[in-house]
Amino acid sequence: MLTEPTRPTEAERAPAVVVSQPYWRVRLSLAWRGLRRTWALFRQNSVGMIGLGIILLFLLGAIAHPILMATVWDPAVYHPVHGYDAVVIEKEVVEEVTDELTQIEVNEARLRTDPFVQVGDTLRMPQQPAPPSLRGEHPHLLGTDPQGRDILSQLLYSIRAAFILGALAAVMSVVVATTVGSVAAYFGGRTDSVLMRFSDLILLLPILPVLIVIGAYFQMNMPILAVTIGLFEGFGATAIVLKSQALQVSVKPFIDAARVAGGGHAHIIFRHLVPNVMPLSLLYMMFGVAGAIALESVLSFLGLLDIEMSWGVMLNVAQRQGYLLSGTRYWWLLFPAGLAVTFLAFAFFLVGRGMDEVINPRLRSR
Amino acid sequence: MARYLLRRFAQMAGVFLVFLTLLFALLHAMPGDITNKLIGDPSIPPEARMQLRRELGLDLPLWQQYVRYITNFFRGNLGMSFSRAPNSVASILGDAIPRTVFLIASATVLSFWLGFKTGKIVAWRRNTRAEHALVTAGVFFQTIFYPWFAIVVLWLFGFILGWFPLGRFITSSLWNATPFTPREMFTWMILSAVAALAVYAAATMVIRRITRRPTTRATAQRVAGGAVVAVLVAAWWASPARVYAADIVHHTILPVITLAIVNYAAVMLLTRSSMLETMKEDYILTARAKGLDEKTIRDRHAARNALLPVTTSMVLALATVVGGAIVTETIFSWPGVGLLILDGITMNDTPLVMGGLAIIGVLALIGHLVADVLYAVLDPRIRLA
Numbered sequence: 001m002l003t004e005p006t007r008p009t010e011a012e013r014a015p016a017v018v019v020s021q022p023y024w025r026v027r028l029s030l031a032w033r034g035l036r037r038t039w040a041l042f043r044q045n046s047v048g049m050i051g052l053g054i055i056l057l058f059l060l061g062a063i064a065h066p067i068l069m070a071t072v073w074d075p076a077v078y079h080p081v082h083g084y085d086a087v088v089i090e091k092e093v094v095e096e097v098t099d100e101l102t103q104i105e106v107n108e109a110r111l112r113t114d115p116f117v118q119v120g121d122t123l124r125m126p127q128q129p130a131p132p133s134l135r136g137e138h139p140h141l142l143g144t145d146p147q148g149r150d151i152l153s154q155l156l157y158s159i160r161a162a163f164i165l166g167a168l169a170a171v172m173s174v175v176v177a178t179t180v181g182s183v184a185a186y187f188g189g190r191t192d193s194v195l196m197r198f199s200d201l202i203l204l205l206p207i208l209p210v211l212i213v214i215g216a217y218f219q220m221n222m223p224i225l226a227v228t229i230g231l232f233e234g235f236g237a238t239a240i241v242l243k244s245q246a247l248q249v250s251v252k253p254f255i256d257a258a259r260v261a262g263g264g265h266a267h268i269i270f271r272h273l274v275p276n277v278m279p280l281s282l283l284y285m286m287f288g289v290a291g292a293i294a295l296e297s298v299l300s301f302l303g304l305l306d307i308e309m310s311w312g313v314m315l316n317v318a319q320r321q322g323y324l325l326s327g328t329r330y331w332w333l334l335f336p337a338g339l340a341v342t343f344l345a346f347a348f349f350l351v352g353r354g355m356d357e358v359i360n361p362r363l364r365s366r
Numbered sequence: 367m368a369r370y371l372l373r374r375f376a377q378m379a380g381v382f383l384v385f386l387t388l389l390f391a392l393l394h395a396m397p398g399d400i401t402n403k404l405i406g407d408p409s410i411p412p413e414a415r416m417q418l419r420r421e422l423g424l425d426l427p428l429w430q431q432y433v434r435y436i437t438n439f440f441r442g443n444l445g446m447s448f449s450r451a452p453n454s455v456a457s458i459l460g461d462a463i464p465r466t467v468f469l470i471a472s473a474t475v476l477s478f479w480l481g482f483k484t485g486k487i488v489a490w491r492r493n494t495r496a497e498h499a500l501v502t503a504g505v506f507f508q509t510i511f512y513p514w515f516a517i518v519v520l521w522l523f524g525f526i527l528g529w530f531p532l533g534r535f536i537t538s539s540l541w542n543a544t545p546f547t548p549r550e551m552f553t554w555m556i557l558s559a560v561a562a563l564a565v566y567a568a569a570t571m572v573i574r575r576i577t578r579r580p581t582t583r584a585t586a587q588r589v590a591g592g593a594v595v596a597v598l599v600a601a602w603w604a605s606p607a608r609v610y611a612a613d614i615v616h617h618t619i620l621p622v623i624t625l626a627i628v629n630y631a632a633v634m635l636l637t638r639s640s641m642l643e644t645m646k647e648d649y650i651l652t653a654r655a656k657g658l659d660e661k662t663i664r665d666r667h668a669a670r671n672a673l674l675p676v677t678t679s680m681v682l683a684l685a686t687v688v689g690g691a692i693v694t695e696t697i698f699s700w701p702g703v704g705l706l707i708l709d710g711i712t713m714n715d716t717p718l719v720m721g722g723l724a725i726i727g728v729l730a731l732i733g734h735l736v737a738d739v740l741y742a743v744l745d746p747r748i749r750l751a
Contacts, residue, residue: 197377200377200381201381201384201385203682203685204378204381204385204685204730204731204734205385205685205727205730206685206688206689206726206727206730207689208685208686208688208689208692208693209688209689209692209704209707209723209726210388210723212692212707212708212711213392213707213711213719213720213723214392216711216719217392217396217397217716218395218396237682290509294509294511294512297511297513298512298513298689298693301513301514302696302708304711311511315513315514324517324521325517325520325521325524325525325532326521327518327521327525327526334514334517334518337514338511338514338515338517338518339514341511341514342506342509342510342511342514342515345509345510345511346505346506346509346510349505349508349509350505353505
């Protein structure tokens with residue numbers, strides 16, 4: 001018969017660490033301290049800070065849009081989808097057209113084919129797309145599109161959708177990838193090989209063509225697209241990278257300690273493994289945001305999504321109406337939307353690179 | 367090495383089967399079946415519709431349809447195109463495949479070669495103004511909105527400067543009175559280029575046998591390369607098909623370069639970071655201590671080892687390149703598989719779309735296989751295993 005271990009008396013007991021605060025507050029303050037340390041490192045990284053600055057600018061634009069719509073902008077004119085404004089221009093008919101083939105500009109062609117117009121008349125006609133102007137009752141800082149809608153309003157309106165899509169897709173992919181990677185690394189063996197073969201498979205799939213075909217035959221709106229992209233990315237490359245990271249963590253002594261202490265599988269994976277993979281996950285989230293925004297824009301540009309307005313849709317409108325090669329002549333149709341996609345993706349990529357240098361000390365230059 | 371490649375090949379075959387299954391599932395998930403698309407007229411009696419369903423095998427159990435689909439695919443039967451009625455999907459795609467392959471392959475080779483060459487130099491000159499500028503430009507081009515970039519390139523070089531034609535594969539008016547089709551012409555051009563590459567590879571091997579001195583080797587290889595290119599160009603110049611070959615080349619340059627630039631940025635950045643990791647290794651220090659000159663350390667010690675991660679990442683990036691090729695084809699009206707898919711979508715030509723997607727899958731898999739072989743050759747751990 002085993003004797004009961006003698007309990008230490010009050011005097012023998014080691015002076016225990018007295019936790020006067022509730023646990024959640026301890027955790028919170030630890031997390032806060034970690035965050036501040038990371039921030040201090042990140043702040044030294046000029047690349048990351050530039051990216052963050054650009055993102056903040058975009059965020060300001062996203063906030064500004066509903067405010068402008070409520071105060072300055074008349075929704076009937078400035079609504080990004082349903083607004084309409086016809087800029088009326090006056091043109092004097094100078095000469096009659098002799099060569100039909102040389103007519104290039106749509107408005108001028110229309111003017112020339114009017115049977116009642118005579119040389120010397122002054123015609124008033126709506127001009128669409130209108131160039132940027134500050135004058136008139138409704139100034140359009142970036143002009144209007146071929147359907148008379150304000151470009152600036154569309155541009156600002158699309159930021160919100162881009163952020164939501166990017167965030168949703170990235171969170172989705174990171175949650176999936178972290179879980180898949182950690183589970184594969186923790187259990188190993190058959191679980192590992194099944195999951196990783198599946199990742200290989202997803203990796204081999206050319207995602208854009210597959211999405212093009214899916215978009216062509218099924219209605220895809222923003223949330224569905226975000227989840228699809230997130231799943232694709234999450235099971236694919238990101239899962240493989242995070243798995244190798246999780247593998248490095250899973251052989252550390254504290255994982256064994258947690259197991260010896262009686263921690264269950266789920267507890268060890270989500271309490272010990274995942275938090276240590278998290279920094280790298282966040283990094284891939286940044287790249288994921290950039291990728292998702294670019295994918296959405298390509299699909300919208302090809303006109304395959306069930307989305308009313310986004311940067312890709314703006315370019316699609318320009319393309320459908322035949323302004324694709326207008327270049328600088330109708331620059332406000334091509335450049336704002338194209339540059340917006342580029343710069344937002346660029347910014348997230350920069351933040352990702354900045355975070356990479358924080359997480360991966362070997363990359364730091366000093 | 368053979369075992370490694372065999373295993374990868376078996377894996378690819380499995381992956382492809384899963385891919386085909388996915389396509390089959392996609393076909394079945396579509397609202398309505400294919401007869402709705404073939405006969406949209408509601409006045410056609412249901413018996414006729416049933417007859418059609420029977421003929422197409424749509425009344426069979428699902429697994430039999432699946433087996434049929436898979437076996438038909440491997441027999442090269444991809445069905446009939448709706449929009450280009452008498453032609454089979456396989457024959458339409460047959461014209462387009464070489465063009466897409468050429469676009470992807472040449473852009474990849476070009477970007478990989480140039481990206482690796484500049485990437486290692488950039489890494490070697492860390493913290494110079496040139497490095498910062500190149501890295502910033504690289505990141506910008508890597509994240510640039512690709513369709514928009516292609517539009518701007520086409521507008522600038524095709525429309526404003528007029529150096530290159532505005533898309534498409536040939537100038538049709540030129541080809542009206544020719545005895546050969548563009549397809550034959552293109553095949554001959556590719557074959558001659560491959561032959562030239564083979565000759566160059568053989569020459570390289572011979573040179574490696576003859577001399578062991580790196581500088582002599584490099585010069586000899588440069589001379590051999592120049593000679594091969596000169597012979598190739600001269601042969602085409604002398605042939606009666608000169609004008610037509612030049613026409614095709616003229617149309618190819620812009621799409622290939624546009625696709626290559628974006629990939630180039632990615633490869634250059636990758637090579638740079640890979641080099642930065644390698645440069646911290648001890649064997650670089652050893653090489654320095656031996657008194658080797660900087661160029662030898664860079665090219666033969668650092669870059670050779672930095673190449674492996676870059677190759678791996680290229681495998682990962684292949685899906686992106688394929689996607690980029692499709693966008694390139696749409697912007698430049700390059701009549702490849704991607705343009706066929708998008709045309710099929712607008713024309714509601716389901717067999718063409720699904721066939722095209724399957725072919726894109728095949729191309730991606732072959733690309734992966736090529737990258738695997740390359741990796742196996744480059745990595746001594748696999749090569750010698």
